[in-house]
Amino acid sequence: MIGWIPILEPGGSLGHYWWLLLFPLVLGISISYRATHEVELVGFWRRVLRFAFKSTVAMGSLGAVMYLFVYLIIPLVRGG
Amino acid sequence: MAHDSSQCDEPLNWGAAFFGWIMPGLGQVSIGHAKRGIFAGSGILGLFVGGLLIGGVDCVDRHEDPLWFYAQVGAGPIALASDWANSALLKSGTVGELVDTPSPLPRATPAKVSSFKTVTPANEIGTLYCALAGLMNVVVIFDALKRTRAEAPAGSGRNR
Numbered sequence: 001m002i003g004w005i006p007i008l009e010p011g012g013s014l015g016h017y018w019w020l021l022l023f024p025l026v027l028g029i030s031i032s033y034r035a036t037h038e039v040e041l042v043g044f045w046r047r048v049l050r051f052a053f054k055s056t057v058a059m060g061s062l063g064a065v066m067y068l069f070v071y072l073i074i075p076l077v078r079g080g
Numbered sequence: 081m082a083h084d085s086s087q088c089d090e091p092l093n094w095g096a097a098f099f100g101w102i103m104p105g106l107g108q109v110s111i112g113h114a115k116r117g118i119f120a121g122s123g124i125l126g127l128f129v130g131g132l133l134i135g136g137v138d139c140v141d142r143h144e145d146p147l148w149f150y151a152q153v154g155a156g157p158i159a160l161a162s163d164w165a166n167s168a169l170l171k172s173g174t175v176g177e178l179v180d181t182p183s184p185l186p187r188a189t190p191a192k193v194s195s196f197k198t199v200t201p202a203n204e205i206g207t208l209y210c211a212l213a214g215l216m217n218v219v220v221i222f223d224a225l226k227r228t229r230a231e232a233p234a235g236s237g238r239n240r
Contacts, residue, residue, distance in 0.1 A: 005196075007129075008165070008175055010136040013202035021205050024130055025212065031123030032104075032216045035116050036223035044119065 022059065026052045096224040101156045104217045112230025120220045127213035128155050135206020137166045138197050148207050154214030154221075162210070170194040 004011065014020055030052040038044060093111055100107025105121020108114070131139055140162035142149040152159040169175045171194060178192040198206075 005175070007132045008136055008169065009196050010138065010198040010200070010202045010206065011133045013134060013200060013205050018201050018205060021134065021209075025127065025209060028123045028127035028130065028209075029212060029216055031126070032120045032220055033123075035105075035108075035119035035123065036220055038116075041115055041119070 023052075023056065026055045026059070030055065090226070090228055092225050093227065093229065094225070096227070097221050100217070100221040100224040101154075104155060104213075104220060107221060107224025108227065111224065111227060113227060117224075120223075124155060124213050124217045124220065125158075127209050127216065128152075128158055131206040131209025131213065132162060133206075134209060135198055135203045136170075136196055137162045138170060138194070139203060139206035139210050141166055143167075145207065148211050151211035152207075152214040154216075154218045155210070156217065159210065159214060170196050 027048070030048045034044065034048045034051055035041075038047065093107070096107035096111045098107075099110045103121065104124035105117035105119070108117030108120060110117075140149065140152050140159055142153075142163050149159070149163065152162075173192075173194065176194045176196040179195050180190045181193045183190045197203075
């Protein structure tokens, strides 16, 4: 870590916990999206966090559905 | 469904759109929506710099990943600068060193790549961050293009 050159050298993807990088990604998208779609910027950060939370839950749900499809539905269909 | 025709009559802010590409959020700032522009720009620049921190400048490569680059270049000159840094610093061996890499074809000459080049998920995630930053900036640029110029003087108390 001491020899790491930021920007030029990759910092890494947290290994098995790479999926945690979804959260800052969704937060960045939420900030820029809400900044352009809010009529007034009162309560901006509260709405950003709510939007980020909803997006994360939606993407997590899609991941869960894909997991069930790949590991449950497909083996059932192949077995049947 | 009724449409607001008055919004269609507003002139498009081409200058603001150009400034928005030069620096994310600057388009909104240039037409008087400073706070909105700063928020939008910080989100986009946070994404782009985050992508570079995760995957390094190797994430922006117009020769090896042209389709990703088309999305990334939406973030503006920062994407062009990253691509330049990748070519001029990493691929030339100025920073790091060039190492032999096995060729995918048996009779092809082995290529040399930078020791800073990643083949881990870090590269994919960094590339995704930078590409989404570029695509989000396109959304912000369109917003600057269509947004009504702020009439109220700065510091009038309204959040814009």
